[in-house]
Structure formats: C-alpha cells, structure tokens
Amino acid sequence: MKETNRLIMDMIDYYTGDPKRIQHFIKVHSFAKLIGTLEKLDENTLFILETAAIVHDIGIKLCEEKYGDCNGKLQETEGPAIAKDMLERLGYDAAVIERVCYLVGHHHTYSNIDSMDYQILVESDFLVNLFEGNESKAACESALNHIFRTKSGSAICKKMFA
Template sequence: MTAGDLVKEMISYYEGDPKRIQHFLKVYAYAKIIGEGEGLDEETQDILETAAITHDIGIKLSEKKYQSSSGKYQEIEGPAEAEKMLTRLGYDKARMERVCYLIGHHHTYDHIDGMDYQILVEADFLVNLAEEHAKEETICSVRDKIFRTGTGKFMLEKIFSKKS
C-alpha cells in the first residue's frame, strides 16, 4: 500500500468535497516535508504520512451525528473510521494503532508524545492558519505555543512572512 493508494481512497471518501480533499492533501504535503526535514526514521515517517492523509476522516460522521465538525468530535469519530479504511487496505495493526491515536488526538496540544504527533499538529496548523486567514497575532501565538521543529518553524515564518 502506497501513500498514493491511500490518497485515492480518501479522495473517494470525500468525493464531491474539494475543500476537504485539498485540506488533507496540503496537510499531507507539509507533514511529509517537515518529517523529512527533521530526519524521521522510515516507520515514523510512514505513520506520520498515513495520519496526515486521514487526520480529518472523522469530519463526515461528526457532521452527520452532531451537526458539527469541531475538533472534539473529529477526535471521537475519526479513529474508528480510519481503522475500517486502513484494515480494508491491509495496514499492519501496530502502525494502524498509532495512526488512529494521532487522529484521535490531533486537536489536543497539551500531551504531544512524539515527533509524528508534533509534526502532524504543525502541518495541520500551517494549513488551518492559511485557510482561516489568521491574523498576525494568532500566527505568533501558535508559533510560540505549538511549533517545536526547526523545519516547521522555518515554514511558518516563510509562509506567513510580511516580506513581498
């Protein structure tokens, strides 16, 4: 199973919803770049990329069940949805458990317990800050409170630089 195969599955899952598809593709791209920049081992990089592709898989069910896409509901509904998809695609149990853990915690920032988790959060913030047209004050706060990796900080500074 390649990342490309999983991307195609997620595109099918979000068929007709270009906003959600573009969001996870951007998070995946940033996560891949940050992970490579930070020198993750192959297994951790694979877990990170898998989690980045599937991190918002709980949104559809959250909107259906709770009429909300809030992070809390994504964390509740996402792991089981991801497990179904990843099992069907033949992912091994150990990696799948970590991916599901990351999906179930990607909006929780006070107990980040690994580089895969840290990078997923940073990649999601890079995309969300841009999509939400965040103010400079918010960007600076997120930089100071959330970002820990050198590659993530570099990307945040360059993407949101006021230079033109």
C-alpha cells in the first residue's frame, strides 16, 4: 500500500467513531495535494505537504481529553509528538518527520509563513474550515485578503465563496 494511503488508514483508525475529524483531514489533504500540484511543488515538498495535511490536526484528540479544549495553540503544542510517533512507527524518513512536525506545530500560526508547504497547508485548512464553520462572506473575504498567497489557493477560495 502506498505510504500516503497507509497513513490515511492509520488516521482513520486513530479517529474511529469521529467522522467529522476524518472528513476534515481528508478534505484538507485533497486541497493540499491539488494546490501543491497546481503550484508545481517538487515531489519531496509535495510529499511532505500531503503528509502534514493528513496529520495536521492529530493533536485534537489528546487536547480534548487532557484540556477539554482543542484550540489551535493547544493543537500546535500537543500534535507534533503524536505525529512523530505515528510517522516513526510507519517508517517515515527522519527529515520528513522533522518537517511534518514543524508544520503540525505551526499550522495555526499565520505570521512568518516562510515556505510553500506551510502556506499551502494553511490555505487548505482555511478552505475547509471556512466551509465547515459556515463562515460569513466577510470572513471568507478577510481570509482571502489576509491569509491566501498562492495563485491556485486564492482562485479556489474566490470560486468557493463567491
């Protein structure tokens, strides 16, 4: 089984009984893969992006159990260690794990986005969160103007929330 598919199945197992979380990471992964491909990321960066998109919210489950809250900052604190354990168990390369854990630990931090994998992960998560949160047109426009930087992600956002 392809590495990405194996990781998706592990995340589905991880979120057994929680279709909302499963649907969320599947959608974020799909947008990340699409935008990353359209933006012509190299193969390694696209692989890291896809991996991060799949596990980006892995900290939610522990945060809900430990704190009764799963806000973005708590996810960034707790998520990387859980992602690292899963990716090591699945045999991912150490450099990939390190970068994915960095992205998991920053995916709710919108200042100092310094790379395409980081930017596209944030945009993909926003596309899904804006829809799932049934956000207002004004909120969508604000995200478009303040968060989106890629040509492809911006175009998708404009078309989705026109």
